[in-house]
Amino acid sequence: MRRRHWQIALMAAVCAVLALAGWTVRQHERTLSQGxxxxxxxxxxxxxxxxxxxxxxxxxxxxxxxxxxxxxxxxxxxxxxxxxxxxxxxxxxxxxxxxxxxxxxxxxxxxxxxxxxxxxxxxxxxxxxxxxxxxxxxxxxxxxxxxxxxxxxxxxxxxxxxxxxxxxxxxxxxx
Structure with missing residues (x-):
């Protein structure tokens, strides 16, 4: 893979991790407020x-x-x-x-x-x-x-x- 492809793959992985973390925090906040x-x-x-x-x-x-x-x-x-x-x-x-x-x-x-x-x-x-x-x-x-x-x-x-x-x-x- 060329360097540009690695950069795109790395950014996609970072975005996926941040999205998962945000979703988890949102679920916990919902449980704390509505559970x-x-x-x-x-x-x-x-x-x-x-x-x-x-x-x-x-x-x-x-x-x-x-x-x-x-x-x-x-x-x-x-x-x-x-x-x-x-x-x-x-x-x-x-x-x-x-x-x-x-x-x-x-x-x-x-x-x-x-x-x-x-x-x-x-x-x-x-x-x-x-x-x-x-x-x-x-x-x-x-x-x-x-x-x-x-x-x-x-x-x-x-x-x-x-x-x-x-x-x-x-x-x-x-x-």
């Missing part, structure tokens, strides 16, 4: 990472039981690609989520919410797994009991805040 607010209960979490700064590794109460249930419910001959793609939750009057099942579609009955299952190292995860905060402010988040999420209709979830037992946001929040 359903849902509270998911947290297990104990681990703060701090030397390379990443201060953060809290989030573990949700349902994830361990879901992993065990899916492991034993799965046919040993079934490929991992056929694992369920969504977890279904019932919301109480305060919008706290309780796991009630799983399946292949984000379309659910009234009163239920579908949350996309992501698989990391073969284990199912049900939402963002880390919360980053400013160095030196870890004590603000020590009482974290619930994660406040915004969930899009397609089941994708974004972490908005950590809350205490009474669902009061901890630290600084801009929502």
């Amino acid at each position: 359903q607010i849902v509270y998911r209960q947290l297990n104990a979490a681990d703060p701090r990472a030397l390379m990443q700064g201060d953060y809290m590794a989030l573990r949700y109460t349902e994830e361990e039981s879901l992993a065990i249930t899916l492991y034993y419910a799965r046919d040993p001959l079934m490929p991992a690609a056929n694992m369920p793609q969504f977890a279904y939750f019932r919301l109480d009057t305060r919008r706290r989520a309780t796991l009630v099942g799983w399946g292949e579609t984000s379309q659910v009955a009234a009163g239920l919410l579908a949350l996309r299952i992501r698989y990391r190292n073969g284990q199912p995860t049900l939402g963002p797994n880390a919360f980053f905060f400013q160095e030196g402010t870890a004590d603000r988040y020590a009482a974290a009991a619930w994660a406040m999420l915004r969930v899009a209709p397609d089941g994708d979830a974004l972490l908005v805040a950590l809350t205490d037992e009474d669902l009061k946001p901890l630290g600084y929040n801009h929502f």
Whole structure:
């Protein structure tokens, strides 16, 4: 290829990457502004990472039981690609989520919410797994009991805040 063709190919690749990044940001902004607010209960979490700064590794109460249930419910001959793609939750009057099942579609009955299952190292995860905060402010988040999420209709979830037992946001929040 001549030099001019390489330049055109490079510019096309850069434009494609920028378009994809812009589309992703737009989708996340839509989820943050229009997604359903849902509270998911947290297990104990681990703060701090030397390379990443201060953060809290989030573990949700349902994830361990879901992993065990899916492991034993799965046919040993079934490929991992056929694992369920969504977890279904019932919301109480305060919008706290309780796991009630799983399946292949984000379309659910009234009163239920579908949350996309992501698989990391073969284990199912049900939402963002880390919360980053400013160095030196870890004590603000020590009482974290619930994660406040915004969930899009397609089941994708974004972490908005950590809350205490009474669902009061901890630290600084801009929502």
